[in-house]
Amino acid sequence: MSHVHIIGGGLAGLSAAVELAPQAQVTLYEAGPACGGRARSFHDKALDTVIDNGNHLLLSANPYTFRYLDLLGARETLRGPGKPIFPWYDVEKYLSWTLRLSSGRIPFWLLGRGTRVPGMTLKEVMALSRLMKADEQACVADCLLPGEFSRRLLEPLAISALNTDIKRGSARLLGNIVRQTLAKGGSACCPWMAAHGLSESFVTPAMRYLESCHAEVLTGTRVSSLRYEGGRVIALETPSRTVALGAEDAVIMAVPSPVAVGLVPGLEGPDEFESIANAHYRLHQPLQPRGALREAGFMGLVGGVAEWVFLHDEVLSVTVSAANRYADWRNEDMLERIWAELHQALDPLLEYPLPEAVPEARLIREKRATFAATPEQDKKRPGARTAYANLALAGDWTDTGLPSTIEGAIQSGLVAVGALGFRTAFAGAE
Ligand SMILES: Cc1cc2nc3c(=O)[nH]c(=O)nc-3n(C[C@H](O)[C@H](O)[C@H](O)COP(=O)(O)OP(=O)(O)OC[C@H]3O[C@@H](n4cnc5c(N)ncnc54)[C@H](O)[C@@H]3O)c2cc1C
Structure with missing residues (x-):
């Protein structure tokens, strides 16, 4: 049986590992203390609760993500309204509405005053x-x-x-x-999100599955270099050992683009990045939302700094995308401004308004959250195959046709598995 070494335990690496584990011997190397990469949960000391590094929204049109969750028996760990509804608030115009998409292909929702975008x-x-x-x-x-x-x-x-x-x-x-x-x-377009945390939905079930398949997961293990000979990878190095590869063995490189470029000679990849900021506010009692906000569990905002707000039991979390533009803002100023916008948008939709003062809060800026999805960067994305016969690439930055997303990451893991000649569910696999 061939042995596949997967470098990187984000969702691309986990997707590849889960796909391969029943067909090959798998070892996954993750540099961090736990798998999950840019989609992970952790205990935050300041807020004394578990939070996600950032809110992640999925849509029902994410076939590979739902297949991954189904394989792991983890679909039930998601929550969502079960229908395509999106409550919105315009901070500039003091206006709230709910987008209610019609389920079929004919967009009847565009015609109804109560279903479409006002104005x-x-x-x-x-x-x-x-x-x-x-x-x-x-x-x-x-x-x-x-x-x-x-x-x-x-x-x-x-x-x-x-x-x-x-x-x-x-x-x-x-x-x-x-x-x-x-x-x-x-x-x-039905929206879905992790009910109790990204790790509980995407990582813990994968760990359980990999263990049941006798796959090896080595966290805290950074791969520092690869050795190449005769157009193949012949060994990989971690700080503590050299792992020699047999003639049938292969490697999937599922690390971020700059790391892959450093490990694979001649490889080019996206090199411009955008940040995402997430503001997490600790609540001392669960909110009691009404109407569409209660149904959806989240809301979109336009015309302000905050863009999406997600209601969790103990935490109110806000996402600000393309956040390089706020790099100069002090964290306290961001948290205060967003809290004011939340008052404006949410108070009319809550049984009891939010507390006046900003509660304990944490702003997490993921500086390299995604590659900048510009036409120039998109052209730099490589496919899964490399110049080395037993080395394939995976990651949301590879040429998936999608921007940096969970769906793209999971799809890329499957494509890499196919590129090495293994069975895969990816419809367009090589
Ligand atoms: C704040 C935020 C919000 C987001 N929101 C959404 C959203 O709403 N919807 C959505 O679909 N997507 C969203 N995304 C994008 C999504 O999280 C990513 O596309 C996806 O998680 C990327 O997975 P990946 O496996 O390709 O990369 P990564 O998650 O970066 O995984 C790479 C892994 O490789 C490891 N690694 C690096 N170097 C080495 C080494 N030398 N040896 C071993 N391991 C190494 C890293 O530690 C990491 O775990 C968001 C991302 C962020 C940051």
């Missing part, structure tokens, strides 16, 4: 087909038409999906998301 015109919807037809050079802003459909839906969708400003973000990548979601109808 939009039907002409603006043309932007969706412009995005889906966009060429590789086009930016999102080139495809949008001025109006509230753009300002209140497509711009926030773009900035959260691409984590890049619309003037620089790739229209092709956003067009791919539109094709898989809005164009397929509301049933492809």
Whole structure:
């Protein structure tokens, strides 16, 4: 039986490991103290509770993610309204509404006052087909038409999906998301999130599964270099040992782009990054939301700093994407400003308003949250195959056709498995 060494225990590496474990001997090397990478939970000392490094929103149109969860028996660890509803608030205009997509492909929701974006015109919807037809050079802003459909839906969708400003973000990548979601109808757009934490949904079940398949997971183990000979990887080095590879053995490199570029001679990858900031506020009693906020468990905001707010039992968490623009803001100022916006948006939708003063809070800035999803960076993304016969690449930064997402990471793990000649569920696998 061949032995596959997987370097990197983020969701791309875990996806590859889970796929391979029934077919090969697997060893996974993770530099950090636990797996999960950029999608992980941890106990925060300051807030004295478990939080996620950042809120992650999934949509029902994420086939590889749901397959991964089903394989691990972990689908039940997600929560969501079970229908395509998105409560919104416009901080500039003091206006709240709920987007209620119709489930089928025919977008009846565009016609109803209570279902569509307030103030939009039907002409603006043309932007969706412009995005889906966009060429590789086009930016999102080139495809949008001025109006509230753009300002209140497509711009926030773009900035959260691409984590890049619309003037620089790739229209092709956003067009791919539109094709898989809005164009397929509301049933492809149901929002889902981890009910108790990212690790509980994506990592712990994978660890259990890998253990049951006798796969080896080595946390706290950084791979520092690889040795190559005759067009193959022949060994990998960790600080404590050299692992020699047999003739049938292979490697999947599932580390972030700059690490992979440092380990694989001649490899190029994305080299510009965007940050995401998450503000976590500790609550001393659970909120009691009403109406659509209660149904959805989250809300989108436009016109302010906060972009998405997620209601957890003990914590209110807010996401700010493309956050390089706030690099100069002091954390306290960000936390105060966001808290003021939360008062404005949430108080009318809660049985009891939020506490006046900012509660204990924590701002986490993931400086390299994703590669910058610009047309230039998109061109730098390599496929899974490399110049070395027994080495494949995985990671959200490889050429998945998607921006940096959980779906892209999980898909990339499957593609890497296929590139090495193993069985895989990826429909387009090589
Ligand atoms: C704050 C935030 C919010 C996000 N929100 C969303 C969202 O709402 N929806 C969504 O779909 N996606 C979201 N994403 C993106 C998503 O988290 C990523 O696309 C995905 O987790 C990337 O997984 P990966 O395995 O490709 O990379 P990573 O998670 O970066 O995994 C790489 C792993 O390799 C390890 N490693 C590095 N060097 C070595 C080495 N030399 N040896 C061994 N191990 C090594 C790292 O420690 C890491 O665990 C968000 C990301 C962030 C940061």
